[in-house]
Amino acid sequence: MINNPVIFREYDIRGVVGTDFDADFAFHLGKALATQVHKKFNAKPSMAVGFDARHSSPELAQAMCEGIMSVGGDVYKLGLVTTPMNYFSTFFYDHINGAVMITGSHNPPEYNGFKMSVGKNTIHGDEIQELKNIISNSSYLNLEKGSEHDLDIFPEYINKYREEFKNLTKVPVIVDCGNGTAGCVVKDLYEAVGLEPTILFEEPDGSFPNHHPDPTVEKNLKDLKAKVIETGALVGIGFDGDSDRIGVVDEKGQMIYGDELMALISKHILSKTPGEKIIGDVKCSDRIYNYIEKNGGQPIMWKTGHSLIKDKIRNEKSPFGGELSGHIFFADRNYGYDDALYAGLRIIEIMSETGKTISELLSDLPKGYNTPEIRIDTTEEKKHSIVKAIKDKYSSNTDEYKINNIDGVRVSFENGWALARASNTQPVLVLRFEANSQENLKDIQGKFESIVNPLL
Helix, strand or coil, X not given: CCCCHXXXXXXXXXXXXCCCECHHHHHHHHHHHHHHHHHHHCCCCEEEEEECCCCCHHXXXXXXXXXXXXXXXXXXXXXXXXXXXXHHHHHHCCCCCEEEEECCCCCCCCEEEEEEEECCEECCCHHHHXXXXXXXXXXXXXXXXXXXXXXXXXXXXXXXXXXXXXXXXXXXXXXXXXXXXXXXXXXXXXHHCCCCCEEECCCCCCCCCCCCCCCCCHHHHHXXXXXXXXXXXXXXXXXXXXXXXXXXXXXXXXXXXHHHHHHHHHHHHHHHCCCCEEEEECCCCHHHHHHHHHCXXXXXXXXXXXXXXXXXXXXXXXXXXXXXXXXXXXXXXCCCCECHHHHHHHHHHHHHHHCCCHHHHCCCCCCCEECCCEEEEXXXXXXXXXXXXXXXXXXXXXXXXXXXXXXXXXXXXXXXXXXXXXXXXXXXXXXXXXXXXHHHHHHHHHHHHHHHHHHC
């Protein structure tokens, strides 16, 4: 049943279909998740199941449904939806006490995975490991077989945001669905609030024939940039495969990093509710944390991971947070989870209210010299051993640098900072560097790479 225990990651289950897991595993995972929901609430599991556009997703979703029903859970089948729509079901419908989204997110087409909610919370950490233990021990719930129902979530989802954004001024916008799940809803949603979006690669297609669906990698935004410049649109918005991550290009066709989007949005929120806590992850620039503080907020740096940031936002009663990777979370008017289509509407709303372009809204953000997120393919073992080697080198604070080990290792020097962490979703080492000049950036990056490169 469990071919590769590494698929049980920090905040989801993910791997290569047919190698790391198959439909039989999805069946037993459904049994385990229903068991976990029952244990949490001492109530009959009543669970929403949705899936993304990957070719393996419908079969995995059906196996998951069969597993949930086999131990006594009721299933509400959402069909092809975005991950945020799957989350939405747990907040909007009182009878739903759990959910699972079958999605490989922004991973290559051969990958797939499971993002799971118990109640309204996306599970992570020990809760993911508990599922592994339930499967390994076959300690499943055993109630009379449950039932399945189709649930059309689209009208309720669209109507909620049609009301929220009913006064939105039209802003010329290009959206790039990347052949992911955004294509199933973005046209209806954005037109419902009065926009007339030009849509690229709208048809959901799990082979992703036009470009890889990761809008935080600049080469994937080539067509979006070109269309913005060609049409004179004021903003371009890209979505990842399951639509919980956003990428943005401004009216000049320049890519805006996820933490820069956080700066733009947090300034607007803080102008209306000063003093709030704003949550960012360890990959975000120091410029953003300083900018939040300058604009009257309380910046908090936290661990990378959509489930972890959501928990932190809830625990700190924060209205807003985000990650460099494009996960953007609104808890002030929304439910506190990451919804890229909703984030796009909030950005357009800010442009509409202020009459400013993206570049104008970010004109007072200090310039930094930084790298994007550098992702180095390696092995599960090496990604951890390399981070440990850097921690061993930078083992305690000195007059020359300060250490933050909240997630990987982040070393702050006088003129900038460096980060190394092991990805929670892939056998990948993640690096990022920033400095106050190009020369210092090269120097800081070299300090880490002198440790990393010999160990790859």
